[in-house]
Amino acid sequence: MSNTDTPRSHPQGVQPAHIAIVMDGNGRWAQKRWLPRVAGHKQGVDALRRVVKACIERAVPVLSVFAFSSENWNRPVEEVSGLMDLLVMALSREVPSLRENGVRLHFPGDRSGLSARVVQGLEAAERDTAHNRVLVLNVCFNYGGRWDVTQAARRLVQQGREITEENLSSAMALAHVGDPDLLIRTGGELRISNFLLWQSAYTELVFTECLWPDFDAAELDRAMAEFARRERRFGQTAEQRAEIEVQVVAAGQQHA
Known part of the structure; x- marks a missing residue:
């Protein structure tokens, strides 16, 4: 799609501003088809492309995905090597289209253990998309939540x-988004x-049996519809949240 296409709001009228996804099931998807696990990861890139397009169409401003965790280094050497090669290939293939469609890339995570080739690819992708404003795409690579809290605390001490x-929130790897x-x-x-x-303290969680390579816009809509049914209170009572919503509406009417 082009970045001139009209965004489509979610049918429920209530939608998340920031969606995070644990993209799980690539290996099982491949094994079910008697394919190497890396083949599942390649199909996972296609699924991410579909979801990015769907988020743009639905005017979701931020998408964060878990691409490679700090624990994934414990996987078989050939799978880790394949993932690194796939990342470099995906960057060269996908970045031009992402840039054209207004996607701004960030790669939160620990880069100290990555090869110079991978780090250079990440930095170039961030630099090439830095001025885009349609969708912020955080591809969390060599990332872990405990690492994030630890590095934030260390930074504050330094x-x-x-x-x-x-x-601490301002020092987190995703401090640039809500x-x-x-x-x-x-x-x-x-x-x-x-x-x-740290960031998911009040996040609504939705779990699906769908393996990541099969995830598409319809699955995203189902998750967003479930989100729209949730009552988010952020530690307050339902009555307090209702009063806040009334005040927000009233303030909006005054400024209309």
């Missing part, structure tokens, strides 16, 4: 800043596996 909730409203995990597992631990 800067001589007090460790407070506000300061916390996720909706976190989707594909593949049938019922955990978040060290993804966005």
Whole structure:
């Protein structure tokens, strides 16, 4: 699609501003078809392309995906090597289209263990899309939630800043976006596996049996419809949230 296409709001009228996804099931998808696991990861890139397009169409401003966790280094050497090669290939193939469609890329994660070729590819992709504003796409690579909290605390100590909730949030790897409203995990597992631990304190969680390579716009709509049915109270009572919503509406009418 071109970046001039008209965004489509979610039918429920209530949609998340930031969607996070644990893209699970690539290996099982491949194994079910007697294919090497890397073949599942290649199909996973196609699924991500579909979801990025769907988020743009639905005017979702931020999408964060878990591409490679800090624990994934423990996987077979050939799979890790294949993932690194796939990342480099995907960057060269996908970045021009993403740039054309207004997608701004970020790669939150620890780059110290990555090869110079991979780091250069990540930096170039971020630089080439830095001025885009349609969708922020955070591809969390060599990322872990515990690493994120640890590096944020270390940064504050190095800067001589007090460790407070506000300061920690500002030092996190995804400080450039708001916390996720909706976190989707594909593949049938019922955990978040060290993804966005700090940021997901009040995130709505949706789990689906769908393996990531099969995930599409229809599956995204189902998750968004479930999100729209949730009552988000952020630790407050339903009555308090209702009063806040009334005040927000009233303020909007005054400025109309």
